[in-house]
Amino acid sequence: MAAVGSTPIFEQTDVFVAGQDGVFEYRIPGMVTSNRGTILAFCDARMRKSGDPPNKINLVLKRSFDAGKTWGPLTTLAENGEGAVADSCGVVDRQTGTVWIFSVYCPVGVGSINAAPGLSGATFLFKAVKSEDDGATWSKPIDVTPMVKKPDWSAGSTGIGSGIQLRNGRLVVPRYRATYQGGSTTPVESESYVSYSDDHGKTWKIGAMAEVPGGTNECQVAELADGTLLLNMRGVQGNHRKVARSKDGGATWAEIHEDAGLLEPRCQGSLQVLTDGTSRDKNRLLFANPASLQRENLTVRLSYDEGRTWPVARQIHAGPAAYSCLTILSDQTAACLYERGEKKAYEKISFARFNVEWLTNGTDTIAPKK
Numbered sequence: 104m105a106a107v108g109s110t111p112i113f114e115q116t117d118v119f120v121a122g123q124d125g126v127f128e129y130r131i132p133g134m135v136t137s138n139r140g141t142i143l144a145f146c147d148a149r150m151r152k153s154g155d156p157p158n159k160i161n162l163v164l165k166r167s168f169d170a171g172k173t174w175g176p177l178t179t180l181a182e183n184g185e186g187a188v189a190d191s192c193g194v195v196d197r198q199t200g201t202v203w204i205f206s207v208y209c210p211v212g213v214g215s216i217n218a219a220p221g222l223s224g225a226t227f228l229f230k231a232v233k234s235e236d237d238g239a240t241w242s243k244p245i246d247v248t249p250m251v252k253k254p255d256w257s258a259g260s261t262g263i264g265s266g267i268q269l270r271n272g273r274l275v276v277p278r279y280r281a282t283y284q285g286g287s288t289t290p291v292e293s294e295s296y297v298s299y300s301d302d303h304g305k306t307w308k309i310g311a312m313a314e315v316p317g318g319t320n321e322c323q324v325a326e327l328a329d330g331t332l333l334l335n336m337r338g339v340q341g342n343h344r345k346v347a348r349s350k351d352g353g354a355t356w357a358e359i360h361e362d363a364g365l366l367e368p369r370c371q372g373s374l375q376v377l378t379d380g381t382s383r384d385k386n387r388l389l390f391a392n393p394a395s396l397q398r399e400n401l402t403v404r405l406s407y408d409e410g411r412t413w414p415v416a417r418q419i420h421a422g423p424a425a426y427s428c429l430t431i432l433s434d435q436t437a438a439c440l441y442e443r444g445e446k447k448a449y450e451k452i453s454f455a456r457f458n459v460e461w462l463t464n465g466t467d468t469i470a471p472k473k
Contacts, residue, residue: 111461117226156209160187194266264428293318
């Protein structure tokens with residue numbers, strides 16, 4: 104693709120629409136851009152009714168070869184009988200070209216509040232599918248549960264959306280673990296962490312928990328210009344995002360605090376590096392979420408100081424909106440795959456492509472590093 108000029112760009116298409124292809128409701132968007140520039144959008148297909156597991160949920164995918172203008176047919180990547188394949192997170196190995204999608208596998212009748220501890224049986228399992236051909240074909244599910252979950256854990260999920268590959272080659276997938284008791288929908292414990300692989304996904308290790316007072320769950324991670332990892336987390340309590348930083352690739356966390364500049368209704372959010380000062384003129388970090396006390400007002404924010412402040416914000420959708428996933432395309436435009444609707448947030452999942460000129464109302468343009 105040609106380089107982006109100074110003209111503001113904002114384009115939007117609907118990718119997954121409730122009721123289409125025999126699916127009652129689509130939720131939990133994830134998205135990655137492959138080495139070839141293909142956009143892979145995936146999500147939960149809640150086949151017969153809305154709601155989290157226990158439910159019949161399949162992992163489905165659509166691909167775009169033209170920067171999101173058009174989308175191919177719906178493909179089912181994984182299903183678990185009458186159980187669920189849910190809450191997925193993708194990551195691209197830039198060195199091998201392999202595309203990974205990690206999901207939670209829930210047996211029939213098992214959900215967060217009744218999942219048992221353990222690595223098998225009536226509990227949450229963690230598996231992945233991978234593609235070596237740009238998403239045209241996929242492997243059978245690969246069970247990584249023993250590598251990313253401890254035996255005394257019961258429920259939890261991926262960070263939802265996308266993981267990253269560090270400049271040193273390490274693959275990093277954001278995750279959280281949660282414990283529920285007595286049928287309550289509020290966890291007694293909930294902590295975010297990352298799993299990471301230094302051998303292109305053959306083996307995985309569990310990093311330290313980012314211990315935030317009150318607990319956190321769904322999270323996203325970015326590698327900053329100096330190699331620091333920034334973990335941005337949904338809080339179990341309060342209405343601002345929680346953040347932590349790691350100097351050792353996710354093995355430990357520090358600088359854990361609440362970000363007063365990022366309002367949230369306790370909903371998943373998305374984080375993505377647009378540019379860094381190693382190859383472009385400046386550091387630019389994007390964050391997207393419903394910037395409200397309710398699931399509405401899907402907003403993209405821009406930081407120039409590695410997520411310490413967010414001086415730029417642009418609304419994508421004013422009405423009901425919820426989960427999102429950001430990606431960067433090969434022409435340096437950004438894209439956000441997000442849940443939205445007119446009456447409720449889960450009517451469709453739409454794809455919005457935009458550039459920094461649109462985001463900043465023409466006050467910023469990406470330039471090469473001098």
